[in-house]
Amino acid sequence: MSTTSMQAAIAPAALTSWYEASARTRVRLLLDPESFMEFVGPEKREVSPHLKVFDLPEQFDDGILVGHGSLGGSSVLIAAQEGSFMGGAFGEVHGAKLTGLLRAARDIGSMPVLILFDTGGVRLQEANAGELAIAEIMRAVIEARSAGAKVIxxxxxxxxxxxxxxxxxGCCSALAVSEQGRIAVSGPEVIETNRGVEEFDSRxxxxxWRTMGGKHRRLLGAADAFVDDTIQAFRDAALVLLEQVGGFELSTLTNEQVRLEARLRDFGSCADAVDIWTAEGVADAGAVPALPVNQFIAVADHVRRISHDTR
Amino acid sequence: MEDFSLRHDARQPAGGARKMAIVGVVASGNLEVLVERVVPERECLVEIRTTAEGFGAVWNAVVADFVDRYSPGGLKFSINDGGARPDTVSLRLAQAVRLMEVEQ
Amino acid sequence: MTLDEILASMFPAGHDVKNDEGVVYGSGSLRSGGLALVVGVADRLPLGVDDAIILSAHVLRSIARDSGPILVVVDSDSQRMSKRDELLGLNEFLAHLGKCLIYADSHGRPTIGLLYGHTAAGAFLSTALATRVLVGLPGATPVVMDLPSMSKVTKLSLEVLEEKAKSTPVFAPGLENLAQTGAVHVIWDAGVPLVDQLETLLASLPDIDDGRGLLGKQRGGRPKAYEIAERVRGLGLQSR
Structure with a gap:
């Protein structure tokens, strides 16, 4: 780690890389200063009950922090995964913290939730508990959104x-991604292991990046906002998205059905992301990966406007 | 995994008034240190849980040096270690003490 | 049991459920009256974007048109692992299917998963695990991660993992292990007509609130999840 917690605490949000920062640093600099209050924090030592079976070290917060704070003066609930601890994977305790937070949001009905994802998926050493935790979280996201809470x-x-x-x-009201923000179900190594290097060369x-990374997700309409890799940029995007996103009802789902069917129709036979970008009308699709943030945002806004009632 | 705890006398209480702080993450070559102001103010307690077995003497030396340098009286340090090098351990312990001195 | 046998035993009064290359949809006549929508995955199909969008379309069409419960029958592989599926945003397609099922459940269309074969990972999450009640049939073989793959990741030998699996159901594949965590509510008896068991279930459906945490605690498969989630929820409510 090149950036220590001490330095990060002093560095302003605009100078701190989201990618490099720890979950705790992201939360501290994303929220209004000194506003974060953690629920079931590390001093409670609610560690995974399963890792010791594998003789693996525990982390006091099980790789996620959840709590309450303010963003631009308004109350928010917040969860942040620590990607450095076991790849940010969902275990029993890790998942239960997020489930509980979302159910609080459901019961309150108006307070938004920010989820700072950083995860490889299910924690294998407690695979059944982790998989079920994800199922519970998906349901809890929908319940929270149905009750009126925005989940970003x-x-x-x-x-x-x-x-x-x-x-x-995919269940959230909206997503903000940076270029480094890869979103997928099967990871590159998983595809290569199961289908061979001809299908996907994980190296x-x-x-x-162009199949799973933030630029492609934004151009596809899979993410709502593309941001620079700073904590300030994510904060700004979260504030804007909280203003923009709507509720969750049947029309949201029928709109999403139409949106996804159109994607299959328009791009279903494309062999590569560059073909999709070309089909969308990006003038020089091959140059997209190298485009600086601001130029990329201009291109993306030009070819794909995001409507906020389709997810 | 190996567990042990080290208790030291401290010349003076640690500075600041903060009750708790945490630094670091549990990863290969890294560690987390949870520090709490919960022991008598002329004592210091360090509880260690580590993946690297058989390094008791090294931990003893690193912690003794740390206590001598910072005199963190009144503090309990709980460590989850993923096999960090001694210099990383020293750095995290020092960061933890400094965080306890920061206004909250 | 095969899908045909299951459907025949569940809907003796008849059904029009079709299996279109692993994508299952149609409806069955309930003994207690009315129809149940049936959707699902058969023949160990890996669930990809093209399949998920058909299933979600059926669920959405039915929400607008029908009443009655929704049965989700599952014998799938894991999600389809391919460049094309990920390129097109498989996570959104699977999440969308899950969302449609969860929405239906909370809008008068109780959802029942029927796991009769295999399933894994993302396919499991967007189908069987997105229902209110999950029923397992004997012989079902759900896995989150198979032991050989887990052996590769954890660098523990297969023998060691098999030994650990006996005492720790939390990571090992299998219907019983998942039932202990609370994921599977009930395992049906293949020797009793399924229509009887289905009608019993429909007459005493659990509450819409997700009870899988409590179930996992009572069965000992997830010692901490229920309590942690409740504590966090309580603290969250105090922040109002």
């Missing part, structure tokens, strides 16, 4: 947002 996902960490994390992200980093 922020994605740009080391571990990306893979496996069941990708499905939870081809350019392929990984």
């Amino acid at each position: 996902g922020l994605i740009g960490g080391r571990a990306g947002c893979y496996g069941g994390g990708g499905l939870i992200a 081809d980093r350019a392929l990984v």
